[in-house]
Amino acid sequence: MTQPHSILLTTVCRPFGGRGEGDSVGAELFHAQVTRAQGIFSFRQIIRGWGLDYIAENLSSPCVVLHYPSERELVKEIQSRHFDFIGINFVVATFHKVRRMVELIRKHAPHAKIVLGGYGTVLPDDLLLPLADTICREEGIGFFRKLLGEVPDGPLRHPYAPIPSPSIFSYKRPSKVAHITSGLGCPNGCDFCCTSHFFKRRYIPFAETGQDLYEAILHQEREARKTGDELGGFILIDEDFFLQKRRALEYLECVRRDGRAFSIMGFGSIRGLSQFTADEIAEMGFETIWIAFESPSANYEKMKGREVGTLFKELQSRGISVLSSMIIGFPYQNRSDILRDFDHLMSLDPAFTQILIYFAFPGTPFYAQAISEDRYQDPYRENPDYRRWDGFSMHFKHPHFTASELEALQRELYRQDFLRLGPSLIRISQVWFNGYLNLRSSRNPLLKQRAERMLFFCRSTVSALLPGILFAPSKHARTRAHKLLKQIKHETGPLTIGEWMKSLGAVLLSGWTWLTLKLNLFQQPRLLRLEYNSENRHRISGEGYAPKLKPAAATTAVADK
Numbered sequence: 342m343t344q345p346h347s348i349l350l351t352t353v354c355r356p357f358g359g360r361g362e363g364d365s366v367g368a369e370l371f372h373a374q375v376t377r378a379q380g381i382f383s384f385r386q387i388i389r390g391w392g393l394d395y396i397a398e399n400l401s402s403p404c405v406v407l408h409y410p411s412e413r414e415l416v417k418e419i420q421s422r423h424f425d426f427i428g429i430n431f432v433v434a435t436f437h438k439v440r441r442m443v444e445l446i447r448k449h450a451p452h453a454k455i456v457l458g459g460y461g462t463v464l465p466d467d468l469l470l471p472l473a474d475t476i477c478r479e480e481g482i483g484f485f486r487k488l489l490g491e492v493p494d495g496p497l498r499h500p501y502a503p504i505p506s507p508s509i510f511s512y513k514r515p516s517k518v519a520h521i522t523s524g525l526g527c528p529n530g531c532d533f534c535c536t537s538h539f540f541k542r543r544y545i546p547f548a549e550t551g552q553d554l555y556e557a558i559l560h561q562e563r564e565a566r567k568t569g570d571e572l573g574g575f576i577l578i579d580e581d582f583f584l585q586k587r588r589a590l591e592y593l594e595c596v597r598r599d600g601r602a603f604s605i606m607g608f609g610s611i612r613g614l615s616q617f618t619a620d621e622i623a624e625m626g627f628e629t630i631w632i633a634f635e636s637p638s639a640n641y642e643k644m645k646g647r648e649v650g651t652l653f654k655e656l657q658s659r660g661i662s663v664l665s666s667m668i669i670g671f672p673y674q675n676r677s678d679i680l681r682d683f684d685h686l687m688s689l690d691p692a693f694t695q696i697l698i699y700f701a702f703p704g705t706p707f708y709a710q711a712i713s714e715d716r717y718q719d720p721y722r723e724n725p726d727y728r729r730w731d732g733f734s735m736h737f738k739h740p741h742f743t744a745s746e747l748e749a750l751q752r753e754l755y756r757q758d759f760l761r762l763g764p765s766l767i768r769i770s771q772v773w774f775n776g777y778l779n780l781r782s783s784r785n786p787l788l789k790q791r792a793e794r795m796l797f798f799c800r801s802t803v804s805a806l807l808p809g810i811l812f813a814p815s816k817h818a819r820t821r822a823h824k825l826l827k828q829i830k831h832e833t834g835p836l837t838i839g840e841w842m843k844s845l846g847a848v849l850l851s852g853w854t855w856l857t858l859k860l861n862l863f864q865q866p867r868l869l870r871l872e873y874n875s876e877n878r879h880r881i882s883g884e885g886y887a888p889k890l891k892p893a894a895a896t897t898a899v900a901d902k
C-alpha cells in the first residue's frame with residue numbers, strides 16, 4: 342500500500358485572447374473555431390480539460406482539478422495546502438502560459454514536483470525540461486499511477502465530467518452534456534496529425550468492448566441522476582470511433598437489446614463510417630458527427646470509402662448533422678483549387694464548418710518534411726512564437742500565397758459559409774426536421790423513437806428561428822429560416838402562445854448577445870474546481886461506483902477491418 346500523495350492538476354490559466362495570442366485559443370470549440378463568423382448566432386459552450394478528470398478519477402490519492410483558473414486562483418489553491426505533484430495540461434499554442442505558471446508554482450510551492458502533460462509535450466526537451474520535473478508523453482493515467490507507485494494497468498473508471506449544453510443567444514439551457522472517451526490515438530496516421538503520431542499510430546482503448554462503452558454511458562446517466570443533472574446528450578471522444586468496427590457493432594447490439602439510444606456527438610472518418618449503413622449509425626444514436634472533408638484531392642486514407650456526397654446525404658436524411666472540417670494551404674493548392682473544394686463542401690450543406698490552415702506539429706511526418714525542406718517562414722524558423730500554432734496562421738512558404746493572403750482567404754471562407762448556408766442553428770434544425778419526416782413511419786423501433794427525438798429537438802428550438810428570419814446574414818439564409826418555420830408549422834402544428842413568447846424573448850436576447858460580443862463582456866470561462874478521492878467531494882469514487890471495465894493499459898496497434 343503506497344502513501345497517498347496530494348495532487349493538483351490544472352489546465353492553463355485564463356484569461357485567453359491576450360496580446361499576441363490567437364483569438365481561437367480559449368475554452369470553446371464552437372465559438373472559437375466552428376461558428377466563429379456567426380456573430381449572435383454562434384454556439385457557446387465551455388469545454389473542460391477532460392484528460393485531467395480522467396487522471397484524477399483513476400488515482401487513489403486525493404486530487405484537486407482546476408479548469409481554467411486565473412493566476413490568482415491558481416496561487417490561492419497552491420497556497421491553501423501542500424501539494425506533492427502539480428500537473429499542467431497544455432497544447433503548443435498555450436505553452437507560453439506554462440512558463441508563467443511554473444514561475445508561480447516555483448515561488449509559492451517550491452517543494453512540489455511539476456509534471457507537464459498533454460499534446461504540448463511534443464515540444465522539444467530543451468524547452469520543456471527547464472520547466473518540469475517530469476514530462477508525460479504517453480497515456481496519462483498509467484503514467485501518473487506509475488509516478489505514484491500505484492498499479493499502472495488497474496481498472497479504468499470514466500469520470501462524470503459533464504459540460505453545459507451549447508447555448509445560443511445567451512440563453513443557458515438547464516441541461517448538460519456528459520463526456521466519455523472511448524479511446525486515444527488513431528491508426529490512420531495523416532501526415533499533419535498530432536494525436537495519431539503522439540501515440541505512434543496506436544489506438545489506446547478506454548472502452549474495450551461495445552458493452553463496456555454502453556455500461557460507461559449508463560454509469561454517466563446514473564451519476565447525472567444522483568447529482569440532479571438533466572442530461573441532453575453525450576460527447577464521445579475518439580478520433581475515429583467507427584474504425585473499431587467490432588466494438589461499434591457490439592455497442593449497436595446493446596442499444597438494440599435495450600431498445601434505447603442515447604444522443605451522441607462523435608468523430609468519424611469516411612473510411613470508418615463507410616463500414617456501417619446510415620441506419621445503423623442513426624440507431625446507435627449519433628446526432629452530430631465530425632467528419633473531415635480536408636481536400637478530396639489530398640488523398641488521405643481516411644477519405645477512402647463511400648462517396649462523400651452520398652455519405653453526407655444519407656446521414657443527414659436520418660437526422661444526423663455533419664460538422665465538416667476543411668484544410669486549406671496544401672502546397673499544391675492555388676486559390677481556384679481551394680475555392681473549388683470549398684464550393685464542393687458548401688454543396689454538401691454541413692450543419693457546421695471548420696476551416697483550418699495546413700500546419701505541422703512537432704512529431705508529425707509533415708513537420709519533419711517541412712524542416713528538411715526548409716519550408717518554415719522566417720518568424721517560425723528560429724525561436725518560433727508558438728502562440729500561433731492554432732490553425733489560423735500560415736507558417737510555411739507557399740508557391741501561391743503569402744501568409745496574409747491565405748489567412749485572409751480563410752476569413753473569407755468562414756464568412757461565405759455563414760452567408761451561403763446561414764446560421765448553424767437553422768442548418769441543424771433543418772437536419773432534425775428532415776430526420777423526423779424520413780423516419781416517422783419507420784418500422785424500426787429505434788428509428789421511430791429517433792423521429793420522436795428529432796421532433797422534440799425541432800419544437801424545442803423553433804422559437805430560435807425568429808431571430809434567424811430577422812437577422813440571418815443574407816436574403817438566402819433568412820428565406821431558409823422562414824421556409825423551415827413554415828414547414829415545421831405545416832407538419833407539426835402552429836406555434837403555441839408560449840412558443841411565440843419565447844420567439845420574442847429570443848429576439849431580445851439576440852440584441853443582448855450582440856451587445857456582450859461588441860463590448861467583450863462575459864467572454865472568459867470561469868474557474869471549475871473539483872476534488873477527487875477526498876472527503877470534500879460531492880461524490881466519492883469507490884467500491885460500487887466504478888463500472889466494470891477491463892484494464893485499458895493494453896494498446897491496440899491496428900483498427901478492426
Ligand code: B12
Pocket residue numbers: 350352353363365366367368369370371373374388389390391392393395396427428429430431432433434435456457458459460461462463477479480481482484485522525534535536578579580702730731732733
Ligand atoms: C476537447 C479538445 C479541446 C477543448 C478542450 C481543451 C482542453 N482544455 O483540454 C477545446 C475546444 C477548448 C480545445 C481548444 C483547443 N485545442 Co483542442 N482538442 C480537444 C480534443 C478534441 C480532445 C481532447 C480530450 O479531451 N481528449 C480526451 C482526454 C481524456 O484525453 P487527452 O486530452 O489526450 O488526455 C490524456 C493524455 O493526453 C494525458 N494528458 C493530458 N493532459 C495531461 C496532463 C498531465 C499533467 C499528464 C500527466 C497527462 C496528461 O493523459 C490523459 C489521459 O490519458 C483534442 C484532439 C484529441 N482527440 O485528443 C484537441 C487538441 C488537444 N486540441 C488542439 C488544439 C490545437 C487546440 C487549440 C489551440 C485550437 C485553436 N485553434 O484554438 C485550442 C487550445 C485551447 C486551450 N485552452 O488549450 C490540438 C493540440 C495539438 C498540439 N500539440 O498543440 C489537438 C490534439 C487537436 C489536434 N489534433 O490538432 N480543444
Ligand code: SF4
Pocket residue numbers: 527528529530531534535536537580581610633643
Ligand atoms: S483520421 Fe483524423 S485523427 Fe486520424 S490520423 Fe487522420 S487527422 Fe488524425
